[in-house]
Amino acid sequence: MNVPELLEAAGLLVPAEIATENDITVNDVWDYLAHDEWEVAFGLLEELGGVRPVPLGFWEKLATAAEQMQLERSAAWCHWRCYESRNGVIRADLTLRPAGESRRQTPFSGAGVLRPMWSIGNRAPMGGEALDIACLWVEFRPALGPGERSAVRLAPLAPSRWRHLRPGQLITMHEDRTVGxxxxxxxxQGPTATVAP
Structure with missing residues (x-):
């Protein structure tokens, strides 16, 4: 499929009654597609996909369209949303320790590249603290540096080990033995997609 076909197919997966805070609907997407404004239509679809859960196929089509348009960060975001559809959403308010108090001395990319360890209350077989790995996506920022704070999304490598988390729970991030x-x-939130066997 080419970009317009992918965007049209994704648009068909958005319920007509969904609207953003700015009253953008899938009808606005059709107008931009009719005028070959693919990037604008893509951006509107991305925004509509954040209003409420949409089918996994929506994010898969957007990811492919973003790759074809060479929108690297958007493609990464759509793949991230595919992961969340399959495995669930975990969001947290993260505060990094200042540069002098942790291993981290420079900002890191917010686009899901960093895979730190997390203390989330799991225990190791011998009874000690177990650390679990999750990729980290910084919301609404390209990077996050020492001492900074932001809402983040986590993509665990073993999602079943994270199912016990609840809003309000305190967890810690580690890039080494110290708390970062x-x-x-x-x-x-649990998964929204049915994963085929």
Missing amino acids: GTAVVLEV
């Missing part, structure tokens, strides 16, 4: 940041869980 603390986070308060904001939201935990």
